[in-house]
Amino acid sequence: xxxxxxxxxxxxxxxxxxxxxxxxxxxxxxxxxxxxxxxxxxxxxxxxxxxxxxxxxxxxxxxxxxxxxxxxxxxxxxxxxxxxxxxxxxxxxxxxxxxxxxxxxxxxxxxxxxxxxxxxxxxxxxxxxxxxxxxxxxxxxxxxxxxxxxxxxxxxxxxxxxxxxxxxxxxxxxxxxxxxxxxxxxxxxxxxxxxxxxxxxxxxxxxxxxxxxxxxxxxxxxxxxxxxxxxxxxxxxxxxxxxxxxxxxxxxxxxxxxxxxxxxxxxxxxxxxxxxxxxxxxxxxxxxxxxxxxxxxxxxxxxxxxxxxxxxxxxxxxxxxxxxxxxxxxxxxxxxxxxxxxxxxxxxxxxxxxxxxxxxxxxxxxxxxxxxxxxxxxxxxxxxxxxxxxxxxxxxxxxxxxxxxxxxxxxxxxxxxxxxxxxxxxxxxxxxxxxxxxxxxxxxxxxxxxxxxxxxxxxxxxxxxxxxxxxxxxxxxxxxxxxxxxxxxxxxxxxxxxxxxxxxxxxxxxxxxxxxxxxxxxxxxxxxxxxxxxxxxxxxxxxxxxxxxxxxxxxxxxxxxxxxxxxxxxxxxxxxxxxxxxxxxxxxxxxxxxxxxxxxxxxxxxxxxxxxxxxxxxxxxxxxxxxxxxxxxxxxxxxxxxxxxxxxxxxxxxxxxxxxxxxxxxx
Amino acid sequence: xxxxxxxxxxxxxxxxxxxxxxxxxxxxxxxxxxxxxxxxxxxxxxxxxxxxxxxxxxxxxxxxxxxxxxxxxxxxxxxxxxxxxxxxxxxxxxxxxxxxxxxxxxxxxxxxxxxxxxxxxxxxxxxxxxxxxxxxxxxxxxxxxxxxxxxxxxxxxxxxx
Numbered sequence: 008x009x010x011x012x013x014x015x016x017x018x019x020x021x022x023x024x025x026x027x028x029x030x031x032x033x034x035x036x037x038x039x040x041x042x043x044x045x046x047x048x049x050x051x052x053x054x055x056x057x058x059x060x061x062x063x064x065x066x067x068x069x070x071x072x073x074x075x076x077x078x079x080x081x082x083x084x085x086x087x088x089x090x091x092x093x094x095x096x097x098x099x100x101x102x103x104x105x106x107x108x109x110x111x112x113x114x115x116x117x118x119x120x121x122x123x124x125x126x127x128x129x130x131x132x133x134x135x136x137x138x139x140x141x142x143x144x145x146x147x148x149x150x151x152x153x154x155x156x157x158x159x160x161x162x163x164x165x166x167x168x169x170x171x172x173x174x175x176x177x178x179x180x181x182x183x184x185x186x187x188x189x190x191x192x193x194x195x196x197x198x199x200x201x202x203x204x205x206x207x208x209x210x211x212x213x214x215x216x217x218x219x220x221x222x223x224x225x226x227x228x229x230x231x232x233x234x235x236x237x238x239x240x241x242x243x244x245x246x247x248x249x250x251x252x253x254x255x256x257x258x259x260x261x262x263x264x265x266x267x268x269x270x271x272x273x274x275x276x277x278x279x280x281x282x283x284x285x286x287x288x289x290x291x292x293x294x295x296x297x298x299x300x301x302x303x304x305x306x307x308x309x310x311x312x313x314x315x316x317x318x319x320x321x322x323x324x325x326x327x328x329x330x331x332x333x334x335x336x337x338x339x340x341x342x343x344x345x346x347x348x349x350x351x352x353x354x355x356x357x358x359x360x361x362x363x364x365x366x367x368x369x370x371x372x373x374x375x376x377x378x379x380x381x382x383x384x385x386x387x388x389x390x391x392x393x394x395x396x397x398x399x400x401x402x403x404x405x406x407x408x409x410x411x412x413x414x415x416x417x418x419x420x421x422x423x424x425x426x427x428x429x430x431x432x433x434x435x436x437x438x439x440x441x442x443x444x445x446x447x448x449x450x451x452x453x454x455x456x457x458x459x460x461x462x463x464x465x466x467x468x469x470x471x472x473x474x475x476x477x478x479x480x481x482x483x484x485x486x487x488x489x490x491x492x493x494x495x496x497x498x499x500x501x502x503x504x505x506x507x508x509x510x511x512x513x514x515x516x517x518x519x520x521x522x523x524x525x526x527x528x529x530x531x532x533x534x535x536x537x538x539x540x541x542x543x544x545x546x547x548x549x550x551x552x553x554x555x556x557x558x559x560x561x562x563x564x565x566x567x568x569x570x571x572x573x574x575x576x577x578x579x580x581x582x583x584x585x586x587x588x589x590x591x592x593x594x595x596x597x598x599x600x601x602x603x604x605x606x607x608x609x610x611x612x613x614x615x616x617x618x619x620x621x622x623x624x625x626x627x628x629x630x631x632x633x634x635x636x637x638x639x640x641x642x643x644x645x646x647x648x649x650x651x652x653x654x655x656x657x658x659x660x661x662x663x664x665x666x667x668x669x670x671x672x673x674x
Numbered sequence: 675x676x677x678x679x680x681x682x683x684x685x686x687x688x689x690x691x692x693x694x695x696x697x698x699x700x701x702x703x704x705x706x707x708x709x710x711x712x713x714x715x716x717x718x719x720x721x722x723x724x725x726x727x728x729x730x731x732x733x734x735x736x737x738x739x740x741x742x743x744x745x746x747x748x749x750x751x752x753x754x755x756x757x758x759x760x761x762x763x764x765x766x767x768x769x770x771x772x773x774x775x776x777x778x779x780x781x782x783x784x785x786x787x788x789x790x791x792x793x794x795x796x797x798x799x800x801x802x803x804x805x806x807x808x809x810x811x812x813x814x815x816x817x818x819x820x821x822x823x824x825x826x827x828x829x830x831x832x833x834x835x
Contacts, residue, residue: 106724107722108790286792290792293789420718420724420725
């Protein structure tokens with residue numbers, strides 16, 4: 008099947024050019040009646056009119072052909088092909104009948120997960136920018152509607168001693184969401200894509216090395232990611248992606264549509280479109296309430312199946328070798344409405360059969376994605392968390408938690424929020440608060456302060472903050488866990504995962520938390536070591552923790568409820584060493600949190616700059632912090648002397664025991 | 675029918691279509707003003723993307739109603755100009771009046787209750803009205819074509835200077 012241009016066949020945009028052609032067409036026909044009147048006979052007049060109409064239609068046809076050719080030329084060569092097959096028809100076919108759903112999807116970040124690099128989608132600065140990172144210089148330019156990069160051929164390094172060749176490549180695809188964009192260009196080998204080792208960060212409005220955007224062990228040079236889109240991103244950044252990594256090494260990737268479009272959640276739409284072609288059938292469906300067998304409607308599936316629709320991408324799959332061999336050719340066999348388990352079951356530590364193979368054959372796989380007790384540690388894998396939650400596992404019928412209990416893929420017209428507000432998390436209106444939980448736990452409404460032991464309306468009284476704390480990492484921030492749970496000191500002791508209490512009360516010890524949980528809820532007190540009894544949990548995780556824990560703590564120190572609960576006059580001392588952390592992501596989060604603290608909003612610091620400048624910035628922060636007056640009375644857990652000075656010896660001893668095991672979190 | 679008998683019928687037809695035309699223009703220009711107001715106040719029931727079918731239907735009702743009103747006026751002038759009377763005129767007149775009600779009326783009713791991208795069942799009036807309009811226009815065009823052509827005045831004889 009031939010690749011098609013990225014524009015729908017049915018809905019060509021009616022731009023000003025089209026209107027101009029139409030006006031010319033009408034003006035061209037206008038003199039015909041006058042000419043016809045001057046014709047010697049009626050027959051010749053009709054012939055004249057027919058000829059005129061014929062010429063006008065021919066002109067319009069030629070114009071249309073030129074437009075189609077221009078659109079086809081907008082598609083760069085050597086990229087995965089957009090092909091309609093297996094009953095997939097693209098979102099353009101849905102638009103006419105479902106305008107509201109199309110419009111809300113179009114506004115969502117699902118759509119822009121991968122697009123062809125056009126001015127509409129590219130947000131990076133390509134205005135004759137020169138960027139240097141990790142020893143390479145990139146010249147980024149825009150030429151008309153196209154975006155280009157000139158750089159050394161890093162993916163094909165020359166023999167030792169030879170000068171790398173500088174090459175120019177047209178940016179072909181852009182992948183990204185509301186935080187950053189990643190750019191791809193054709194490698195020149197089949198449909199294999201090469202990744203630009205730069206990421207454009209929206210928040211900072213700057214280019215950063217791609218590695219710096221993810222939590223990965225630092226390396227000196229550029230990590231080459233040839234073919235990454237074809238062998239990884241394609242499964243969830245496009246609709247019905249087929250990697251087609253062929254046995255001879257060739258790559259012939261195909262997608263039904265770039266981005267996560269209608270058919271990713273509703274299944275292939277060809278039969279549905281055909282069934283609804285006739286207006287009589289459509290009205291018959293309307294009279295029956297709109298239920299149709301020819302398409303999957305996730306909102307009408309039960310909680311388990313509807314959540315699997317989201318889960319097909321938002322999960323860690325328990326794939327075996329044979330599964331991967333199949334996947335790398337045909338992609339996922341899962342279709343919305345079907346059983347995800349029959350394709351690839353999600354990893355669940357409560358189902359040992361889903362983890363045994365991974366533990367034996369891929370020992371690094373689970374630690375890059377899960378805490379040691381099986382709770383998800385990285386963003387974008389919410390399905391694994393959901394299905395291990397008691398609200399899902401023990402819920403039944405309408406009281407079973409599903410993704411759609413809180414999220415909606417189409418903003419309701421009754422929703423009073425601005426579109427941008429909805430697109431951030433695609434939550435149902437009101438589900439950013441306690442209503443999300445109270446829709447099932449209604450009996451708790453009157454008991455909230457008694458249950459939480461926090462003032463009603465305070466951050467400590469919010470259901471989310473205790474039962475879905477920010478313990479997953481991704482997109483340079485902490486993100487709420489989607490495994491509903493109750494906080495314990497034991498979980499922190501056993502896994503190193505911050506518990507909800509100490510993530511807010513950063514200045515308190517694990518013993519303090521264990522004592523309160525025991526008094527309030529009867530939770531068992533774990534046997535704690537000397538450090539856990541004396542030093543604040545937030546301090547321990549910040550100084551001694553691994554890169555993932557440090558990232559979470561760096562984020563928490565900038566989190567408003569944590570600053571309200573734990574004060575904001577001590578965090579700078581702990582964020583300062585993180586400004587020179589080995590991990591780019593930790594440094595980035597630390598500087599962001601530091602800038603939110605009083606007096607540090609104008610911090611002169613570049614997280615991607617040279618180490619000596621970062622060190623100097625950290626020393627300046629410490630020097631400024633020392634000048635600020637504070638009391639250290641009763642704050643021994645923060646390693647503060649009574650006069651407010653830092654116990655530098657204890658501080659450095661803990662810092663010297665930092666967990667420097669290389670860690671990568673695969674979000 | 676003699677010319678004396680035709681005169682009152684002609685007069686009635688002209689008056690009927692002039693009245694229908696101007697009333698339709700008045701009614702559907704008023705509808706246009708209402709639609710402008712809905713735009714002005716950004717009424718979601720009319721402007722939201724999910725209600726695009728309603729917006730389209732009512733825009734079509736406004737446009738078709740106004741144009742059909744003007745067509746009625748043109749029809750009246752044509753009837754008077756050609757002194758067109760008889761069976762075909764009566765059929766064309768009825769078809770045009772029917773179209774003037776059914777076409778914009780169908781669009782308007784179709785926009786009251788909508789099903790996502792589909793209009794309500796009132797839209798079924800539109801094809802009936804469309805056929806009526808087609809019939810009226812065809813009969814009128816035929817009447818115009820059959821009307822005797824005015825004789826061309828012979829050019830003045832050239833004289834030598």
